[in-house]
Amino acid sequence: MITRRGFLAATAFVVSVPMPVSAAARDLRPNVFVRLTSDGEITVTVPRPDTGQGARTAAVLLVAEELSVDPDRVVVEQAPGDTAKYGPQMVAGSSSVQQMFQPLRTAGATARCLLVAAAAARWGVPSGECQARDGFVVHPSRGRLAYADLVADAAAIDPASVPVTLKPPREWRVLGRPRVRVDVHDVTSGKAKFGIDVSEPRTAVAVVARPPWLGATVASIDDAAARAVEGVVAVVPLDSAGVAVVANRTAAALAGRAALRVTWTGGNTAADSRDWLTELGQALPAPPTAPGTVALQATYRLPLLAHAPMEPHNATASLTADGKLTVWAPTQDPGGTRERLAQILRLPLGDVSVFATLAGGGFGRRAEFDVVLEAVTCSRAVQRPVKVLWTRDDDMRHDSYRPMSVHRLSAVVGPTGLPTWRSHEVATWPLTVVPFFNDPALVRASGDHFPYRVPGEVSIALRPAPLRTGFWRAVYAGQFGYAEECFLSALAARAKIDQVAFRQRLLPPDSRLVPLLRQAARAHCRPGHHRGVACHVDYDSAIAVVADVGVRAGRPTVERVTAAVDVGVAVHPSGVRAQVEGGVMDAVSTVLGAQITVREGRVVESSFRDYRWARIDEAPDIDVIIAASDRPPGGLGELAYPPAAAAIASAVASATGRAVTGMPVTGEVG
Amino acid sequence: MVAVGWTSKKFSGLNDSRKVHVAMHRLRVNGIEYDVDVPGGTPLLWALRDELGLTGAKYGCGIGACGACTSLVDDRAVRTCVSTVAEQAGRRVTTVEGLPVDHPVRRAWIAMDVAQCGYCQPGQMMAAVHLLRSNPDPTDAQIDEALRDNVCRCGTYHRIRAAVRLAARLGREAAE
Ligand code: FES
Ligand code: FES
Numbered sequence: 001m002i003t004r005r006g007f008l009a010a011t012a013f014v015v016s017v018p019m020p021v022s023a024a025a026r027d028l029r030p031n032v033f034v035r036l037t038s039d040g041e042i043t044v045t046v047p048r049p050d051t052g053q054g055a056r057t058a059a060v061l062l063v064a065e066e067l068s069v070d071p072d073r074v075v076v077e078q079a080p081g082d083t084a085k086y087g088p089q090m091v092a093g094s095s096s097v098q099q100m101f102q103p104l105r106t107a108g109a110t111a112r113c114l115l116v117a118a119a120a121a122r123w124g125v126p127s128g129e130c131q132a133r134d135g136f137v138v139h140p141s142r143g144r145l146a147y148a149d150l151v152a153d154a155a156a157i158d159p160a161s162v163p164v165t166l167k168p169p170r171e172w173r174v175l176g177r178p179r180v181r182v183d184v185h186d187v188t189s190g191k192a193k194f195g196i197d198v199s200e201p202r203t204a205v206a207v208v209a210r211p212p213w214l215g216a217t218v219a220s221i222d223d224a225a226a227r228a229v230e231g232v233v234a235v236v237p238l239d240s241a242g243v244a245v246v247a248n249r250t251a252a253a254l255a256g257r258a259a260l261r262v263t264w265t266g267g268n269t270a271a272d273s274r275d276w277l278t279e280l281g282q283a284l285p286a287p288p289t290a291p292g293t294v295a296l297q298a299t300y301r302l303p304l305l306a307h308a309p310m311e312p313h314n315a316t317a318s319l320t321a322d323g324k325l326t327v328w329a330p331t332q333d334p335g336g337t338r339e340r341l342a343q344i345l346r347l348p349l350g351d352v353s354v355f356a357t358l359a360g361g362g363f364g365r366r367a368e369f370d371v372v373l374e375a376v377t378c379s380r381a382v383q384r385p386v387k388v389l390w391t392r393d394d395d396m397r398h399d400s401y402r403p404m405s406v407h408r409l410s411a412v413v414g415p416t417g418l419p420t421w422r423s424h425e426v427a428t429w430p431l432t433v434v435p436f437f438n439d440p441a442l443v444r445a446s447g448d449h450f451p452y453r454v455p456g457e458v459s460i461a462l463r464p465a466p467l468r469t470g471f472w473r474a475v476y477a478g479q480f481g482y483a484e485e486c487f488l489s490a491l492a493a494r495a496k497i498d499q500v501a502f503r504q505r506l507l508p509p510d511s512r513l514v515p516l517l518r519q520a521a522r523a524h525c526r527p528g529h530h531r532g533v534a535c536h537v538d539y540d541s542a543i544a545v546v547a548d549v550g551v552r553a554g555r556p557t558v559e560r561v562t563a564a565v566d567v568g569v570a571v572h573p574s575g576v577r578a579q580v581e582g583g584v585m586d587a588v589s590t591v592l593g594a595q596i597t598v599r600e601g602r603v604v605e606s607s608f609r610d611y612r613w614a615r616i617d618e619a620p621d622i623d624v625i626i627a628a629s630d631r632p633p634g635g636l637g638e639l640a641y642p643p644a645a646a647a648i649a650s651a652v653a654s655a656t657g658r659a660v661t662g663m664p665v666t667g668e669v670g
Numbered sequence: 671m672v673a674v675g676w677t678s679k680k681f682s683g684l685n686d687s688r689k690v691h692v693a694m695h696r697l698r699v700n701g702i703e704y705d706v707d708v709p710g711g712t713p714l715l716w717a718l719r720d721e722l723g724l725t726g727a728k729y730g731c732g733i734g735a736c737g738a739c740t741s742l743v744d745d746r747a748v749r750t751c752v753s754t755v756a757e758q759a760g761r762r763v764t765t766v767e768g769l770p771v772d773h774p775v776r777r778a779w780i781a782m783d784v785a786q787c788g789y790c791q792p793g794q795m796m797a798a799v800h801l802l803r804s805n806p807d808p809t810d811a812q813i814d815e816a817l818r819d820n821v822c823r824c825g826t827y828h829r830i831r832a833a834v835r836l837a838a839r840l841g842r843e844a845a846e
Pocket of ligand 1: 738
């Protein structure tokens with residue numbers, strides 16, 4: 001899939017035409033990420049999907065910087081799934097920019113050095129006298145040559161024969177500068193193609209009737225009425241997930257599913273998420289022996305959360321009679337999906353192609369490929385490409401949820417009120433989508449990033465998950481970090497010490513958080529509001545958050561949030577701010593009301609009507625301060641959520657006078 | 671660029687299993703007339719997306735609860751997922767594809783770099799266009815009120831608010 005930028009995007013559909021061999025041979029392709037043609041077209045192949053985190057923008061900026069070209073001239077191409085060629089492709093662990101930083105800059109720099117060498121050879125001057133500047137190689141006395149005119153010569157040079165040097169940061173003209181995303185024209189014109197927009201010729205659409213209760217399976221199917229719906233072409237039973245209605249068009253598939261009669265059997269019709277939370281509370285490990293009197297103890301109960309990406313799950317698959325499989329999907333992991341599909345379907349890897357479209361959000365859910373398998377099953381059954389579309393109801397009720405958890409924290413405090421010992425017991429579930437995660441050591445590695453100088457103990461009890469659970473933005477750090485920072489706020493309040501000063505005294509003096517706390521507090525400074533503070537360190541990045549909460553018409557309202565963040569080099573500052581803003585809004589949503597509940601074996605919430613995600617009238621002003629840094633980029637996508645949630649919850653506690661006991665902070669949990 | 675008589679038959683080969691005769695409905699979308707051959711109860715959203723290939727309006731819920739499908743019909747902002755082809759036949763439908771390149775809302779959305787994943791933005795933009803038609807200089811509270819039923823799961827609200835304010839200014843400047 002190819003996306004052209006800017007003007008091109010606004011005017012033309014992109015059709016890929018096979019290139020004449022002679023022209024292709026003259027292209028400069030020093031590596032898999034960069035291609036220059038003698039027509040002056042510069043293409044960047046982005047190894048990772050863009051799920052809204054800005055992978056395409058970052059990739060273009062990294063290459064454009066080193067290639068010394070205007071990023072607006074670059075055409076963006078999304079790499080198909082192929083980890084042998086492109087390296088790891090999974091959008092996970094906040095790693096996209098972190099892991100593209102070196103290879104994509106090197107890719108651009110290699111092309112630049114080859115173009116410079118070609119120009120130097122043509123002029124008969126040393127390379128060192130030439131400079132790449134804005135699409136040209138320039139020489140003080142020989143003038144300048146456009147890249148397009150040098151492509152053929154450069155392509156003939158062995159890349160290994162030319163030393164590649166990266167620009168020093170002080171020479172950067174693109175990285176770290178204000179600019180908008182590369183796909184901004186596509187998005188605002190409606191031309192951006194998401195998975196749901198895939199329209200391969202002859203594609204049918206399927207929607208799936210799914211178990212009404214947890215664990216229910218199909219007993220019998222009466223599909224007469226569904227087949228009678230005009231446009232319905234097949235009713236296809238899927239393994240345990242349900243029954244697919246395949247039609248020529250989406251509307252017919254939806255009408256067909258409504259007409260389908262399925263009798264379900266088994267399942268747990270008594271399951272209730274409040275009971276699960278009670279059971280987790282009972283499963284908490286016994287607290288260790290404290291080296292003194294426990295001055296404060298608190299318990300926090302956290303609910304199930306759904307990913308609910310704005311684009312519901314979907315995937316299009318075409319499995320031909322001769323065993324060639326092509327998939328187009330808004331996946332977080334095209335490479336891994338391709339490998340798993342080849343394995344499961346016993347197809348040679350070369351016969352499986354996976355194309356990642358834009359994804360309307362991911363938040364962890366799209367690292368899974370269950371919907372892709374459904375599409376493959378349907379395509380096999382009807383011998384056509386099939387797009388499986390999950391309805392919003394499917395998406396909310398059949399998610400891989402963030403696990404529930406119960407946390408008990410205790411502290412011994414010294415004469416100054418500062419904690420001298422801490423303990424944190426957790427009872428939660430593993431992530432069922434990755435069986436290897438059923439290991440307290442891994443859960444702790446994901447969740448526990450306590451940055452303060454307080455010795456203590458963390459113990460974890462993992463109970464079997466009663467439903468499907470998966471990676472949700474920040475994974476276990478979202479639970480652990482929330483509990484730890486809420487507890488720290490309670491300790492500071494107990495000691496009557498300012499929240500910022502309290503944390504600064506507990507941090508190692510050389511912690512990156514010390515200046516961040518200072519910057520956030522100074523920028524935020526506004527009297528008369530209830531304030532919450534929290535910190536977080538993860539993915540080689542650090543963040544401090546300050547939040548103000550007021551009470552409007554009896555309801556807590558987040559009024560303003562300031563975050564100071566150290567992510568190393570900020571490749572795309574607007575994108576950095578966007579990721580922090582997104583984490584803050586996830587925090588507003590989940591602290592003030594969004595949660596998934598289960599009653600009588602069913603997930604209650606089925607749309608944004610009852611999954612209380614924040615709306616614009618609940619959105620605070622958000623200030624993001626990006627600390628100057630010359631460290632390589634750290635991860636960011638999952639950094640802001642845990643501390644933003646804790647800061648907001650602590651501010652609500654200060655506003656309402658009621659201690660935090662879980663999430664959400666208002667109403668019943670679970 | 672007139673496409674009267676352009677019908678969903680274009681996707682021939684897909685419709686061979688139709689079992690019931692369905693009516694033609696004339697839709698006027700972004701200034702072009704189309705005859706679509708679907709049951710009258712078909713949600714306008716799916717007619718736009720599946721029959722006309724206009725995929726700017728997005729499916730987010732299908733029950734009027736998220737705003738991703740918001741488009742203009744005459745002068746109203748309509749949830750096209752819960753509005754049928756029969757109801758809207760003959761009216762003036764404007765989707766995000768129909769916004770001029772230099773429309774203040776588009777310019778503002780670009781300048782503010784609003785989008786994260788971008789999936790909700792066509793709906794947000796069309797809701798903003800609707801607001802600014804009736805209220806060229808809205809307060810923040812009025813913006814919040816008008817856009818409160820448009821969900822952005824990525825959390826771009828604070829940029830949306832700023833973009834609507836900017837679009838209002840650009841619109842007023844253009845009018846002067
Ligand atoms: S898709 Fe129409 S309101 Fe959600
Ligand atoms: S930008 Fe992703 S839902 Fe709004």
